[in-house]
Amino acid sequence: ETGVTQSPTHLIKTRGQQVTLRCSSQSGHNTVSWYQQALGQGPQFIFQYYREEENGRGNFPPRFSGLQFPNYSSELNVNALELDDSALYLCASSHSGGAGELFFGEGSRLTVL
Amino acid sequence: QQQVKQSPQSLIVQKGGISIINCAYENTAFDYFPWYQQFPGKGPALLIAIRPDVSEKKEGRFTISFNKSAKQFSLHIMDSQPGDSATYFCAAANSGGYQKVTFGTGTKLQVIP
Numbered sequence: 001e002t003g004v005t006q007s008p009t010h011l012i013k014t015r016g017q018q019v020t021l022r023c024s025s026q027s028g029h030n031t032v033s034w035y036q037q038a039l040g041q042g043p044q045f046i047f048q049y050y051r052e053e054e055n056g057r058g059n060f061p062p063r064f065s066g067l068q069f070p071n072y073s074s075e076l077n078v079n080a081l082e083l084d085d086s087a088l089y090l091c092a093s094s095h096s097g098g099a100g101e102l103f104f105g106e107g108s109r110l111t112v113l
Numbered sequence: 114q115q116q117v118k119q120s121p122q123s124l125i126v127q128k129g130g131i132s133i134i135n136c137a138y139e140n141t142a143f144d145y146f147p148w149y150q151q152f153p154g155k156g157p158a159l160l161i162a163i164r165p166d167v168s169e170k171k172e173g174r175f176t177i178s179f180n181k182s183a184k185q186f187s188l189h190i191m192d193s194q195p196g197d198s199a200t201y202f203c204a205a206a207n208s209g210g211y212q213k214v215t216f217g218t219g220t221k222l223q224v225i226p
Contacts, residue, residue: 043157056213
């Protein structure tokens with residue numbers, strides 16, 4: 001069974017740039033969620049994708065957007081990067097009926113300068 | 114709005130001792146309460162979870178105690194080991210909606226020999 005994989009693991013961007021983060025979900029999982037984890041904080045829900053559509057969103061502005069592909073992999077896009085976007089971005093996959101049973105990848109560490 | 118409050122922020126326990134982490138929630142729609150364990154450089158991993166129809170759940174050395182009327186739940190780690198040193202997050206979710214999981218702020222546990 002293949003776990004959740006994310007890429008890249010680390011990246012550095014400057015303010016105003018755009019970034020794309022990628023995630024391959026665990027085999028058998030059809031739902032992907034993205035979370036932002038600031039240093040020393042718990043993960044914060046960004047949004048969730050099911051059947052290639054966003055079906056839930058946290059308190060994040062529209063410059064945070066995503067995609068889910070037919071193979072259930074996903075992308076997180078962030079436009080007009082701000083310094084406060086510096087964080088660990090976590091992808092989690094799950095079954096559609098799996099309540100809060102999330103399987104996380106190791107994350108992408110984004111630094112915005 | 115922080116819907117899941119977690120304490121303490123950090124905890125030092127001697128090997129063989131009991132580690133106790135407490136959480137409180139506000140939203141009565143939550144009906145699934147998982148705990149996640151996160152090691153440095155890794156994503157959170159599901160440790161144990163409980164639903165509010167039971168007051169206690171035990172898996173090995175890990176026990177969740179749940180008090181529905183007080184809207185509080187706690188994690189007990191018996192016979193704590195140095196390998197348990199990690200950050201622990203309590204969380205809550207509403208299994209009837211999309212799978213947004215609300216996390217606490219985390220407890221950094223250090224088990225000293």
